[in-house]
Amino acid sequence: MSKKLSFGIWSSVKMSVILIALTAATILVGAWCPQEGQVGKEKVFETLGKDNGQLVINLGLADTFHSPWFLFLIAMLSLSMLAASFERVFPRLMTLKNKMPLLGLNEIAKLPFNKKIEIDSSSDSSTESGGTAISAIDDVEAKLKKKGFNIIREGNKFTGEQGLIGRLAPSVTHVGLLSLLVGVTITSWTGFNGFQPVKLGECLSFEDSKHSNLWMGSLPKWQARVVETRRENHPTGEPKQWYTTLNIEDKFGKVIKTGELSVNNPLTYDGVDIYQSSWGIDSIALKFNGQKQQIPVNPMGKRFAAFLPLDQDSVMIFSVMDQKSDLRIFAKRGDWEAPKILTEIKPGNEATLGGVKLTYEGIVPRTGLQYKRDPGIFVVYTAFGFIMLGVMLAFIPHRHVWVCEEVDGKRKYLAIGGRSPKAKIAFERMVLKILEPYELQEAKLQAQRETEKVFDSPKDDHKREEICQTSK
Amino acid sequence: MSDLQVALTNTAGVTSILSFWIFVASNAFKNWKPKILGSAFFVLLIGFIALTCAIVARGIEAQRFPLSNLYESLLWFAWAIMGAYLWLAATLNHAGVWHLGWLASLTAASFFLYGSWLPQSQHDIQPLVPALVSYWRQIHVPPLIVSYAMFFLSGLSGLVQLWWAGRRVSVFGLIATIVLACTAIALGTFSQVAVYYLQALFVGGSILGVIFSWLSLKKVKTQAINASREELYDDISYRCISVGFPLLTIGIITGGLWANHAWGSYWSWDPKESMALVTWLSYAAYIHLRIHREIASDKLAVVSCIGLLLTLLTYLGFNTLGFGGLHSYGQLK
Ligand code: HEM
Numbered sequence: 001m002s003k004k005l006s007f008g009i010w011s012s013v014k015m016s017v018i019l020i021a022l023t024a025a026t027i028l029v030g031a032w033c034p035q036e037g038q039v040g041k042e043k044v045f046e047t048l049g050k051d052n053g054q055l056v057i058n059l060g061l062a063d064t065f066h067s068p069w070f071l072f073l074i075a076m077l078s079l080s081m082l083a084a085s086f087e088r089v090f091p092r093l094m095t096l097k098n099k100m101p102l103l104g105l106n107e108i109a110k111l112p113f114n115k116k117i118e119i120d121s122s123s124d125s126s127t128e129s130g131g132t133a134i135s136a137i138d139d140v141e142a143k144l145k146k147k148g149f150n151i152i153r154e155g156n157k158f159t160g161e162q163g164l165i166g167r168l169a170p171s172v173t174h175v176g177l178l179s180l181l182v183g184v185t186i187t188s189w190t191g192f193n194g195f196q197p198v199k200l201g202e203c204l205s206f207e208d209s210k211h212s213n214l215w216m217g218s219l220p221k222w223q224a225r226v227v228e229t230r231r232e233n234h235p236t237g238e239p240k241q242w243y244t245t246l247n248i249e250d251k252f253g254k255v256i257k258t259g260e261l262s263v264n265n266p267l268t269y270d271g272v273d274i275y276q277s278s279w280g281i282d283s284i285a286l287k288f289n290g291q292k293q294q295i296p297v298n299p300m301g302k303r304f305a306a307f308l309p310l311d312q313d314s315v316m317i318f319s320v321m322d323q324k325s326d327l328r329i330f331a332k333r334g335d336w337e338a339p340k341i342l343t344e345i346k347p348g349n350e351a352t353l354g355g356v357k358l359t360y361e362g363i364v365p366r367t368g369l370q371y372k373r374d375p376g377i378f379v380v381y382t383a384f385g386f387i388m389l390g391v392m393l394a395f396i397p398h399r400h401v402w403v404c405e406e407v408d409g410k411r412k413y414l415a416i417g418g419r420s421p422k423a424k425i426a427f428e429r430m431v432l433k434i435l436e437p438y439e440l441q442e443a444k445l446q447a448q449r450e451t452e453k454v455f456d457s458p459k460d461d462h463k464r465e466e467i468c469q470t471s472k
Numbered sequence: 473m474s475d476l477q478v479a480l481t482n483t484a485g486v487t488s489i490l491s492f493w494i495f496v497a498s499n500a501f502k503n504w505k506p507k508i509l510g511s512a513f514f515v516l517l518i519g520f521i522a523l524t525c526a527i528v529a530r531g532i533e534a535q536r537f538p539l540s541n542l543y544e545s546l547l548w549f550a551w552a553i554m555g556a557y558l559w560l561a562a563t564l565n566h567a568g569v570w571h572l573g574w575l576a577s578l579t580a581a582s583f584f585l586y587g588s589w590l591p592q593s594q595h596d597i598q599p600l601v602p603a604l605v606s607y608w609r610q611i612h613v614p615p616l617i618v619s620y621a622m623f624f625l626s627g628l629s630g631l632v633q634l635w636w637a638g639r640r641v642s643v644f645g646l647i648a649t650i651v652l653a654c655t656a657i658a659l660g661t662f663s664q665v666a667v668y669y670l671q672a673l674f675v676g677g678s679i680l681g682v683i684f685s686w687l688s689l690k691k692v693k694t695q696a697i698n699a700s701r702e703e704l705y706d707d708i709s710y711r712c713i714s715v716g717f718p719l720l721t722i723g724i725i726t727g728g729l730w731a732n733h734a735w736g737s738y739w740s741w742d743p744k745e746s747m748a749l750v751t752w753l754s755y756a757a758y759i760h761l762r763i764h765r766e767i768a769s770d771k772l773a774v775v776s777c778i779g780l781l782l783t784l785l786t787y788l789g790f791n792t793l794g795f796g797g798l799h800s801y802g803q804l805k
Contacts, residue, residue, distance in 0.1 A: 017757045024753035031746035031790075032671075038741065065741050193736060234599040264606040264734045275736045372736040380738065384725045391721045394759065395714035422714070422762075425707035426564070 011083035019077045026073060030064030037063060078181055081174050089170045096167060102157040103402040105415050111402065113428055114417030117438045119405070120445060136414045136438060137405040143434050144401065157404040166396030173394065176386025183383055186376030190217040193372035198226045199282050200365050204246070204274070209371070217373070220270055222250050227258075229367040231279050231322040237302055239322075242279035244367040271373050278368030280304065284318055284327065287350075287359035294364060304363075316342075320363055327360040329353065397423040401431070414438060474533055480526035481547065485584035487519030488554065488577050495574035509570050513561055516577060520554040527551060534597040537610040542791075543594035545617050546587035549787075550580040552621030556715075560625075560708060568701050571635075572708065575628040582654075589662065608730035616723035616748070620787045622716030623755070626709045627780025630773035633705035637770045638697040641688040646777045649681025653784055660792035667794030674789055678781045682774065689770050706769045709776050710762065717755050724748050747786040754782050 009015055033056055034044045044062050045053040053062075060067045108114050119136045134142075141151055141158055149160035194209035204224040211217065228245040241262050248257040248269050261267040266275045281304040283294040295318060297304040305319040310331075317330040317339055326346055330339035343351045350359040374380075401418035416435065420427035494512035498505050527547055531538035538544050557576035561569045587594075627650075634643045656674040659665050727745065728738035739745065758775050761767050785793075 013760050013763055016760050020753050020757045020760065024750045024757070027746050027753070028750045030741065031743040031750065035741060236599060238599050240599065264608070266733070266736065273736050275734065370736050374732075374736075377732070381729075384728070388718070388721055388725055392718045395718060423707060423711065425704050426711075429564075 006087060010080050011087045013084075015080050016084065019073065019080055023070075023073050023077060026064060026070055029061060030070075033061045033064065035062060035064065037066070074181070078178065081177060085171070085174045085178075089174060092167065093171055096164065099152065100159045100161065100400070102152075102154055102159055102404070103417070104157065104404055105406045105408055105413060108402050108404060108415040108417035111417030112419055113424075113431070114415065115431065115435060116413050116415045117435060118411050118442050118445060119414050119438060120412075120441060135405070137403060140403055140414070140416065140434055144403075147430070149399070149401065156406065157402075159403070160401045161399065163396045163398040166393050166398045169390050169394035169396075171390075172386055173390025176383045176388075176390050179379055179386065180383035183376040183379030183381075186379060187374050188212045188376075189214055190375045191373050192217060192219065193370070193374075195277065195368065195370045197278070197280070197366050197368050200226050200229055200367075202226060203249075204369050204371065206272075206371070217375070220272055220373075222248055222256065222270065224248055224269075224274060224369075226367055226369075229279070229365045231365075233322065237321065239279070242276050242367070244276055244369070246274065271375070273372055273374070275370040276367065277370040280366050280368070281320060281322075282364045282366035284320060284363050285361040286318075287357075287361060289357050290359075292361075323347070323363050323365060329358075395422070397427070399427055474529065477526055477529045477533060480522045480529060481584075484519045484523035484526060484550070484554075485581065485588070487515050487522065488550070488580040488584060491516040491519065492574055492577035492581055495570055495577060498570070509573070512570070512573060512577075513558070516554055516573070517558055519580075520551070520558055523547065523551045523554065530597070539613050539617070540609065541594055541598070543587050543590050545613070546583050546590075548614065548617040549621050550583045550587075552618040553580045553583070553625060556622060556625055556712065560711070564704075564708070568704055569708070571632045571701070572625070572629055572705070575632070576625060579624060579628065586658070586661070606730065606734065608726065608733065612723060612726045612730050615719040615726070617787075619716040619719035619723060620783050622712045622719065623751070623779050623783040626712035626716065627777045627783075629705045629709040629712060630776035630780075633702055633709060633773045634770055636696070636698040636701040636705065637773070638693040638695075639689055639691070639770055640693050640696065641691045642685040642770075642774065645681055645685035645688055646774070649678055649685070650777070650780065650784075652677040652681065653781055653789075657784065657788045657792050660789075660794070670793050674785065674793060678778075678785075682778055682781070685777070686771070686774055689774065702769070706773065709773065713755060713758060713776070713779075717752075717759065720748070720752055720755070724752060744786070744790050747782075747790055751779070751782045751786045754779050 034047050036044055036057060041053075041057070044057060047053070048056055056062050060069070064070055103111075105116070109116065137156055137158070141153065141160075144160050145151055147162065149162045150164065151158050151160045189212065192206070192209040192211040192215075194206065196204055196208065198204050202225070204226070206219045209219065224246045226244055227247050228243075230243050231239055232241045232243070234240045243260055243262045245258065245260045246267060247255045248259075249255055257269055259267045259269075261274060261276050263276045266273045268274075280299060281297050283296040284306065286293050286295060295306045295308065297306040297318065297320065300319070303319050303321045305317055308316040308318065310316055313335075314331060314333045317332060319328045319330065320326075324347070326344040328344050329342045329351075331342055332339040342353060345351050345358070345360040347360060347362045350357055352358070397420055399418065399420040401416060403414070403416045405412065405414050407413075416431060418427065418431065491512045494508060494515060498508040498512065501508060527538055527544075530544070530547075539548055553576050557573060561573065631643055631646055634646070653674050656670045656677070659673075660667065660670045724745075727748075731740065732738035754775075758772070758779060761772060761775065
């Protein structure tokens with residue numbers, strides 16, 4: 001005999017609901033309130049105003065998901081789930097194999113849903129199926145079997161079960177949720193991640209990566225150099241895809257691997273995944289009368305532009321879209337309504353503007369790279385699998401039936417009872433459908449008996465007449 | 473948009489309104505009721521088929537999976553509502569299911585209207601931003617939209633259940649709450665009212681409305697109780713959740729897989745992501761409450777309506793009420 005574990009209220013379903021509700025409410029607050037870690041302090045102030053913003057930050061609401069309260073809730077949720085699993089969920093797995101008792105007429109009558117029908121005891125045949133007569137209980141058994149019930153029968157009693165596999169649901173789901181926490185912990189203690197915009201020709205370095213306080217991991221010894229990066233457009237000019245080619249170099253600068261990445265197609269090396277997450281133009285490379293110069297540009301709508309003041313009143317504007325597009329040069333004066341285009345130069349070409357020979361060498365792109373090493377990912381993905389499987393199993397309705405055929409007094413009855421806690425109506429409807437022929441038969445039997453009774457008692461002429469009349 | 477697509481979408485919209493009125497009209501003709509209800513089912517079926525074709529046509533025209541902006545997601549939502557109701561009515565084959573039928577038609581019709589009022593840029597087929605060009609999009613988004621639709625039906629079914637449980641005051645309270653929430657969303661989409669008022673309207677209204685309805689569960693109109701209908705709608709409500717919950721789980725997790733694949737992090741506490749998690753947890757609470765029938769079924773019905781409000785907040789509220797975040801397909805600009 002095994003000792004029964006008990007954690008009292010901590011493992012109760014009530015506790016689970018309270019904890020789940022508190023967690024949900026906390027996450028709701030975190031979803032509503034701009035999170036400082038994601039959008040920056042400025043944005044928090046911008047959205048909520050200076051005073052409210054500061055209040056929210058002081059209250060910890062702008063960092064909800066790292067707040068001690070949230071971590072406390074997650075810890076409680078895990079402990080409670082663990083307790084419930086050992087006390088109530090896993091032990092149930094043991095009972096899966098237990099045989100269910102068979103029930104008689106009186107016991108079936110006590111089930112939450114039950115039906116008792118009188119059957120014809122004179123001839124043991126109840127319904128005609130395929131020409132041969134079979135008894136009621138055999139017929140019901142066959143029908144339930146057809147519906148996937150697992151039947152255990154002894155004499156004129158049987159019990160059936162369907163959807164037994166659904167009872168694995170809580171175990172599978174909870175194991176999944178607990179392993180998710182394990183996976184996340186592994187990652188947080190040994191992994192790292194970060195984002196860095198890198199100019200063409202420069203290297204992605206991991207120095208600024210983020211990791212948790214309790215970190216036990218290490219950073220890579222190699223580096224990744226951007227050797228090419230470009231943008232592809234839809235015909236309308238909207239960006240379609242961004243590409244970057246990286247050289248992985250060891251600490252002496254020797255190339256170990258080359259690879260291309262784009263949005264949704266990361267590059268992996270040594271357990272580090274590198275992702276394309278944004279793309280922009282850092283500057284444009286120009287030559288003024290043969291003298292090289294790089295002018296930084298900023299995003300402006302779909303394009304990137306630089307403003308070069310010429311004097312008090314006029315500016316020159318350089319505008320490009322991507323590596324292939326022409327460089328457009330405009331001039332704008334205070335009294336002009338709109339900038340005037342001066343010229344357009346193809347990459348690699350030149351033009352003369354006011355006596356200056358201007359060569360447009362091309363753009364210097366900047367690729368936004370996201371990177372991470374996630375050692376717990378395998379556990380996390382396995383957990384995802386368990387959770388998905390578990391919640392799907394949870395909705396397989398689990399159904400029990402008990403059936404018996406017994407003589408009570410002089411008459412013979414078929415009794416059927418059962419339960420289906422999850423899908424009650426459909427279950428009851430199924431049972432009633434199976435019983436339909438027997439209910440008709442019972443009605444007939446009763447009518448017959450009524451008639452017999454009347455004809456057997458000649459004193460009651462009045463009633464006999466009535467019956468004769470209605471039957472006409 | 474091609475003419476065919478417009479015609480098909482309009483057919484779906486019109487049939488959803490028509491079936492609503494047929495459901496309503498059936499009350500006036502006691503003798504003809506079963507026939508009239510049958511025709512409402514049929515009309516809705518035509519709408520469902522038309523909408524299916526419209527979505528397919530849009531996909532062919534755009535040469536991509538047709539689920540990438542708010543307008544398209546509304547079409548999917550209406551599609552799922554119609555389909556799920558037809559499925560319930562066909563499998564339960566129960567005359568009483570029509571109480572949900574007119575609500576489902578009304579919901580689908582409202583979503584069509586909402587969609588048709590969106591700016592033209594939403595109706596036009598536009599190229600995708602790089603982040604959305606991925607086969608993951610069709611794995612991640614449809615389960616979510618369908619799960620939202622199932623949760624909606626579940627909440628509506630909860631309303632009908634409460635009605636037949638004689639909890640009329642609660643029903644009116646919840647209807648008012650849902651209408652208020654929808655008003656906030658409509659204002660957020662089509663007007664310039666400051667988002668903070670709308671957030672307050674949605675959240676404040678929901679909290680007060682739900683508390684009011686919960687407390688008024690005690691007010692029972694005993695002569696209005698119909699236990700078998702109450703049970704039927706309790707069952708339907710759960711059935712919808714039992715389809716919606718796994719779908720939401722799959723949607724959230726595949727979203728995580730996509731995010732991890734695309735930019736290296738399966739979870740970033742993005743507002744919409746977090747909100748979906750809140751909704752998920754609320755339904756996890758629901759199923760735990762249901763395990764051993766921990767609470768009475770009328771209270772569970774209120775929980776399913778809370779779920780509906782959270783679903784609305786996740787699906788439309790976050791973008792229209794200005795909560796921000798990455799998930800731009802729900803956004804207008
Ligand atoms: C505080 C933490 C939790 C506790 C104490 C807890 C406890 C329980 C218990 C006692 C059961 C019933 C097992 C049975 O009767 O066989 C159960 C079932 C279940 N739990 Fe949890 N649980 C917790 C958190 C969660 C969470 C966060 C989820 C997320 C979805 C979850 C999903 C499920 C599922 C799917 C079932 C199966 C329900 C069914 O079969 O209808 N649990 N839980």
